[in-house]
Amino acid sequence: MARKGPDYAAPVRRILVSLLVLLLLGVFLFWQIDSPRAERMRSAVIDRFVPSFEWVLAPVTRLSRMVAGFESYARLYEQNQELRRELQKMSAWKEAAVQLEQENAKLLSQNNVRIDPALTSVSGVVLTDSGSAFRQSVLLNVGARDGILDGWATMDGLGLVGRISGVGQTTSRVMLLTDPSSRIPVTILPSGHHALLSGDNTAVPALDFIESPEDLRPGDRVVSSGDGGVFPPGLLVGQLAQASDGRLRVRLAADYGRLEFLRVLRSHPSERLADTGLLIPPPPAEFIGPPMPLQINTDPAALPPAAPEDGND
The missing domain is CATH 2.40.10.340 (Rod shape-determining protein MreC, domain 1)
Incomplete structure (x- = not known):
């Protein structure tokens, strides 16, 4: 069997991790130093390296803008649907108000009508x-x-x-x-x-x-x-x-x-009138207009007989 050679990867990995931790710790400590010289150095580092990373941040910035635009569109859609529902409700209330106004006008015109006490x-x-x-x-x-x-x-x-x-x-x-x-x-x-x-x-x-x-x-x-x-x-x-x-x-x-x-x-059925003889009949119809002229009968047979003449005359 072939013997395995020494494994150099694990020690190198540990060394690189240790160096990365030390570097990050040093950057953290350097960023916390309150000194004018350190502040100038931090500003120089930012001016030197941050602008060169704009191409890396461009997709993230564009994606965030797309997400914000989609959220804004979703809010507008919800508001539009809510306005539609409110408009439908207002239309229904308007129709109800018109019908109540009409009914109120009818009731006001009939305010002398007696309500059925049996109901x-x-x-x-x-x-x-x-x-x-x-x-x-x-x-x-x-x-x-x-x-x-x-x-x-x-x-x-x-x-x-x-x-x-x-x-x-x-x-x-x-x-x-x-x-x-x-x-x-x-x-x-x-x-x-x-x-x-x-x-x-x-x-x-x-x-x-x-x-x-x-x-x-x-x-x-x-x-x-x-x-x-x-x-x-x-x-x-x-x-x-x-x-x-x-x-x-x-x-x-x-x-x-x-x-x-x-x-x-x-609700009781309305009363029915069984005896119509107690009802007051309407008056007879009368002729409306000028009176008819008097008719004279000229038929001799219809005339009365003449009185007999007196012989002494």
């Missing part, structure tokens, strides 16, 4: 959510003992939630607007067009049988129309939205994710 409410607590793939409903802790009747409308703090579809002694079932069997007539404001809101097991139910879809705009208010006596008119349902397939849907105003308390609206 009161009973508040109840949601016991459980019994929704499924084929049924969307919740249970309330109010029932027949509280005067609840089948078909009454239920609302949360803002919008319409559904209607009573089953009444027990102490509980009642509320069928939500998202239930596939739910169909309610609605009015779209400010156009006043009528449509039918149909539940389809989604959070945004669809509109059917729309009168004039071209007159509608996303964001229009949707309220109950009161047609058919299903719900009282004017109850807020939500806002109009357009799906990706172009179909018009309603973004419900009620917070379906947190249904804790519901208000059951007491």
Whole structure:
């Protein structure tokens, strides 16, 4: 076997490392000396060697500028997106303000109208959510003992939630607007067009049988129309939205994710008049214009007989 020669690399490495440490230590100590002569020497070293390393620092400087520019672009993009979101919110608030102004003007013009005193409410607590793939409903802790009747409308703090579809002694079932069997007539404001809101097991139910879809705009208010006596008119349902397939849907105003308390609206059908004889009939129509001329009958047969003549004359 060949014998290995002496290893000179390890001692040389140790010597070079020791010299590098001593050099760095000397530079550190030299840089810490507080002396005018040492300061002049440090300035001369900086002026001599630092400018020659600009070509080394150029890529680093350019890369740092690129990173700063990218960060600035990212901040501008985020600010732009935030401004877009704020603009959309402001547009929605503007539309809401315009609609409230219109509604306020109507109410001011009708300030002598008497509100229906029968439209009161009973508040109840949601016991459980019994929704499924084929049924969307919740249970309330109010029932027949509280005067609840089948078909009454239920609302949360803002919008319409559904209607009573089953009444027990102490509980009642509320069928939500998202239930596939739910169909309610609605009015779209400010156009006043009528449509039918149909539940389809989604959070945004669809509109059917729309009168004039071209007159509608996303964001229009949707309220109950009161047609058919299903719900009282004017109850807020939500806002109009357009799906990706172009179909018009309603973004419900009620917070379906947190249904804790519901208000059951007491709504009684309007009184029907059965005895029409008690109604005051309208006066008979009279002829309007100059009086008709008097007609003279010239038929001899229609004339009265003449009186007999007296013979003494």
